[in-house]
Amino acid sequence: MIHLERISRLFRSDEVETTALTDIDLTVEAGEFVAIMGPSGCGKSTLLNILGTIDRPTDGRYLFEGDDVAKEPEPELARLRRDRLGFVFQSFNLIDELTIGENVALGLAYRNMPSKEKRERVDAAMDRVGIAHRRNHHPHQLSGGQQQRAAIARAIVGSPKLILADEPTGNLDTENGAQVMEILTELNAEGATIIMVTHSPAHADIAKRTVHMLDGRILTSARRAA
């Protein structure tokens, strides 16, 4: 499903040039649940952003289902994100001005779809993560766990093939973290491919494969014994 070849990413400011990723090669098959681990600043989030096409590599090839998306124009990438990707962030990234229901609906806002179907899918996604009763609240009225579940609902409302999760449990307590991991595991069991950045070895253990990174490179990539 995903094939990265010699991906690198440089950040340039006026004076400083920082290498975030160097020669990353990575292949992820459909249906995998991959955890990415590594110390802060090792390039995990940058890698995830590039996988999610919200950042572009400086160099290298990125094949998504056979298409080289590193060179695709922006409207194509927007369509790719809209139709095939779902994002979950550590800081939830819900929009404060919108209610939970509206935030979840945002996952379908840019699709052509009858509004009845949109409503049904939003309801289903919120039921699925157990926050339907919070539909009319604003994000700041919810606990962190509820906010993250709302963010997951937003990510899955469009039935994406790939879910990218950037430390989805990083801001949550153990119990809420466990709930989120449960949902992700279920989604993976239903066929979604998941790539997750995490600091938690326990949560990484839930994934089928763990990729270890250091200073912008992949150290090891180990599959969990079946």
Next chain:
Amino acid sequence: MAGSALLTLYRSLTRHRLYAILNIGGLALGLAVFLVLFLYVRYEHDYDRMLPGADRIWTINSAYDIPGFPAVNISTPQAMLGQLQADFRGLEGARLTMIDDATVKNGNALTSGIVAEVDPAYFDFFPFPAVAGDPRAALARPDGAVITQGLATRLLGEGPALGKTITLIFGGAAHDYQVAAVLKPMPGNMTYASPIYVPMPAAADTAGTPSPYTTLFLRFADAAAAHGFEQHLPAFVDRHPPDGFSSDSKKPSDFLKLTLLPLAAVHLIEPRDRAVVATLGLVGLLVLLIAIVNYVNLATARAGLRAREVALRKVLGGTRASLVAQFLVEAIATVALAALIALAIAELALPFVNTIGGISLSIDYLGGHSILIPLAVMILLVGGMAGLYPAAVLSHFRPASVLASARSPSGGKAGARLRQALVVLQFAIAIAFMIGTGVLVAQTAHMRDADLGFRRDGLIAVSSFSADGLDGAQRAELVHAFAGVPGVADIGLSRQTPGDGSINILSYQNNDHKITVQQVQTGPGFFQTFGAHLLAGRLFDARHAGDDAFGVTPDDLAKHPRNIVINATAAKALGFARPADAIGKDAPFTQSVHPLIIGVIADMRFASPREPIQPTVYQYDSRATDNMIATVRTAPADVPAVTRRLAAVWRRIVPEVAFQSITINQQLYRQFYQNDAQRSRLFTIGAVLAVLIGCIGLYGLASFDTARRIKEIGIRKTLGASTRDIMRLLIGQFLRPVILANLIAWPIAWFAMRKWLSAFDDRIALSPLYFLAATLIAVAIAAATVFGQAWRVARAEPARALRYE
């Protein structure tokens, strides 16, 4: 504390350049517009009030009250002052007669100019400061003249002017005067100022005929005394009836109304003029309001950037009051800075404004009219108004939550709503201005181009033709010679010309109904020259004895009135269904006077476009009489050349009188359109600047709001929104208040402009196109303003946006 506040302000301005430019620039522009319009309103309001004692001067207003016509103001007979002073002992009075077609002779050069004949007491009433000589004593001698310094330099050069001789030609004779006093330059806003004053001849005291432009000034201790005096005026009119008054049933005071008018009220006596001054003052206030709104919007939108500073100051022991004071000091300092720039802008703009507005505004820094005190008051007021709300919002932040939170507060939902409402207000004002400007400009253009019933281009009125210095033989020779000038197609004579401001009204009693008509005295060539359109019958012809009033005595005229041509409106007023029905009929104006109607012409508009066309009667006199004006028809492009040739012919035949001419277009413009044109230009500038300042605010708001929403945009893009989706979202949101503003602007502009247009008889329709156009322009400008901001953030990589805090 103030020092720290100013330091913070300085740092904040230098660190956030864009904000500083938008904030101070917008304020400065708004303040400059307000300043200029403030000066304008003060200039108009101060008309004739500048000299000490002006509040004790009244003028006599004489008006004929003729049924069916608006009251007609007439000039006051010069003899009236003597009669008044004989009847009311101790009454203080002075007279002024403006002679605006005098000729000033300087060596061999002749220039036409204005001369005022005044009583010596005039300079008691109007104590103009003199550079040399004593004006009052100067006029005590019969050949003493008082002239302004500017004229003295122009006529006599730089040296001392006292004792030098100037020659003035008016009243059919040349007069030599000695310059006996020189006046300092006068302010431009004086109704009764003249560059030359000469003594009023004693003969005028006894002459019973009213001479034009005579103004009578009276002085009273206070308004109560003036009001008391006014009660005696009807009895005075009955004791001294106007010349030629005869009526069996009515008293003179039923027709001639004498009233007292405070000198200060003379200039803005017309409600229309007062409305214009008030409107322009309102424009100034509203533009300032738009600028203040900008400040409030930008300050509260930026509140988040200051939240940490506020929190720290509170942690360090700052009270809410001290913070409010800090932000108020900041606002006032910002306004003061903007006011200095505004002063510079106003200074630079004034020459331009004066030229296009036909006024002479200036900024005084010292003296009684110093700008400094109003400026200081304005800085405090505007600073207080602009600073109070942001100060309240900013000082309200709770330190703990601000310092603990990664997010910066933005003034909350209520703050955002208020900003939206204020943008709606700004654009409502701006759009209403644009609609008003569009209608104003269109109506002004319409007046300039409307069909007046005659071709207005290429007509030259030789106004000096009626000057006193010419005799009948010279006039006849001039007409003959003018007709032979190359480029002259026609020459016609008439007593009235379009836009010369003269009217001649006759009121007729016809059995049961009364008809009031305008009379136009015509001579040979009049209809041909003006290109009158004959609807029925024929025009005057010297071969028809019954047409020509020449040599007919008034008695004979009453018994055998001459034939007349009337306009279509008169035909209708006389009850004829079709113009042809009127031909050959008597116009039964009175029991005894029944002139024969020989022709009906289409209406020609000689009077103001504001007034309805009156029923008009044209009479004919085959010989050039002394008060007729010659009008020449030529090709519009030839006007300058033909005028030069006419002047050359004139100098050959009447070398002692200055040639004076004006195109009918100019005359119409000066009399009827100039004020509207000048005011519409001032209004246009106000409207353009209102829109500009509104857009400065919108730009600032857009830049801060998009910065605040970068993260949201990142999220939306991550969820699959394309650049175009984001553009649509952002521009749509910024345009919503602009579009909403139309709902307020349209009805207001519609009512205001309908009222304004209703003052014109000849007017354009209030088409919806003006409204649509203003809306489209406002939306287009606003969209262009926010487009750049939206484009920048909409294209940014989402990952970068998501890192943004």
